[in-house]
Amino acid sequence: MKILSFEAISNKKDPLTPFLRSRLAVVDETHDVDEALDLVKFYEYDVILLRLSEQRMGELDLVRNLRQTRVRAPLVAITRNMTEAARLRVLQTGADDLIVDALSHEEIFMKVQNLVRRSHGFQDNALRIGAVEINMNAKKIYANGKPVTLTKKEYQIVEILALRKGAVLSKEVILDHLYGGLDEPNPKIIDVFICKIRKKLQSLGVDDFIETNWGRGYMVIDHQPDARREKARHPLPAPQPLRAIA
Structure with a gap:
């Protein structure tokens, strides 16, 4: 924040x-x-x-x-x-x-x-995006209901991207949110942070949380609405009535 x-x-x-x-x-x-x-x-x-x-x-x-x-x-x-x-x-x-x-x-x-x-459009106490939940009060993150062990900087990156769900953030913008313009490291450090975050989420079964927009930066997309729309387009067949056994 x-x-x-x-x-x-x-x-x-x-x-x-x-x-x-x-x-x-x-x-x-x-x-x-x-x-x-x-x-x-x-x-x-x-x-x-x-x-x-x-x-x-x-x-x-x-x-x-x-x-x-x-x-x-x-x-x-x-x-x-x-x-x-x-x-x-x-x-x-x-x-x-x-x-x-x-x-x-x-x-x-x-x-x-x-x-x-x-x-930012989140009405619940936590930010819920797909299988990931960000508890802003406790500063903790869960993937598929399991806690994710993140450093302070890694948590801040996830929170920043989640609050701006659907928007691409450049490495420079993320750096500014992390350091506030003071003693900022090389922007490539963001690539390192993102790689570590992805590995920790993947170990808990989440591999589509942070997306790369090549040449522009990173973003978070909620894939659950897409899944619900796909389910609506291809609903499960209606159950057949039971037949009496002769």
């Missing part, structure tokens, strides 16, 4: 960003409105977090500008001690959700993650 976090006033002691990163999220931080608008032009985020306060409601212009750029990522405002009138202003401006007075960083993370999952 890739997050853009905006707060007008820098707070280096704020533990929310380190907590999000501990939950395998890649977080880009900015305290500048123009930089935030530039970042969404060049990078695809799963969610944009806006740290707002009732004393700085002028920052709502960023919400309006983000909506004008037609950014697809959900906009989530996080605030404390905000009156109902101010909360309504935030929502009317275009925020998708508003988290007020959250008791813990875990609560914020869970609410954000659930919104991200639904925004």
